Amino acid sequence: MYKCPGCNSEISLDDVNVSTDIALCRACGQTNSFAEMNETAGLPDFNELKQPKHIRIEPDFSDGKSLVCKKMSPIALFLIPFTAVWSGMSMWGIYGTQFMKGEFNLTMSLFGLPFLFGTVVLVSVCLFSLFGKRVVTMGNGRGLVFVGVGPLGWKRRFLYTKNLKVSVDYSAMRQNNRPVKCIYIKGGSKELKLGWGMKDELLEYIAAFIRYEADKA
Ligand SMILES: [Zn+2]
Known part of the structure; x- marks a missing residue:
């Protein structure tokens, strides 16, 4: 959900144009930079979230943690x-x-x-x-994102400190003429994106997990 920085009213997705970076507030008429609103859109507190049923969290990287998301796609x-x-x-x-x-x-x-x-x-x-999984592993300042089946898939590593930026944002990708959300991880100069097509609930949970683990660094 996005709120107008001017009057704090909710801004509907229909009033957002990602390509021109404009978000119009219907309540006060102010036009806002969508990119800047994204930067400030906060994540929920991980400890207050209920674990979705397709996700499990297990110990990994000796004293780190892995979040595994397995969900059959419709x-x-x-x-x-x-x-x-x-x-x-x-x-x-x-x-x-x-x-x-x-x-x-x-x-x-x-x-x-x-x-x-x-x-x-x-x-x-x-x-x-059918069998795909998404895994985010974090521990001791090292992170790994894996998307694939069994041992085969796409793997990206990143380093993190407390300052790691994590957000759930609209990407440039569109589905049925609406922008699709994904998770952005910005560690230093590197930016990782994951989770296209996943439900908001799962995206927020995974992003909150990454944020929470990064805060331990
Ligand atoms: Zn407004």
Whole structure:
């Protein structure tokens, strides 16, 4: 939720334009810099938050902590049948038939490469939507963000001190013409973003966890 710095009224998302950095307050008519409002938007106190059911926190990095978030994505319901049909038909039609006949067809095989690539991407997204996890590990001034399936995925390290900036902000990405929120971690010159498409409740909880752990440094 965003509040007008002038009169403290709530500013509706419809009155925010991220690309021009303008947030209009309907109550007093003041235009504000959206970026500056974001900097000041506070996070809830971690100790007062209820742990969401898709999240668990465990000890890690000897005396540090890991937050693990595992949640099946609703896109799996649509994506898995789609992948089965699309990939199944194209892979069978292009490579399966060659295999059955026992003869290799170069032209057809080359033609099929984009379908093969598409299949690899689709299957990876399906696996992530089913078994994917996001992990944030923090301890002794070292942090690690992991997004992936099992040991495979995207990994980013960061260093932190008490001054680590953590916020839940709107990103440049849009979904249904609305800006999508994600978590920003700014440690020194480095900026990390994570959590696109996650629910606000989860984003806030994870951001509050990072803030809380950084304060121990
Ligand atoms: Zn106002």
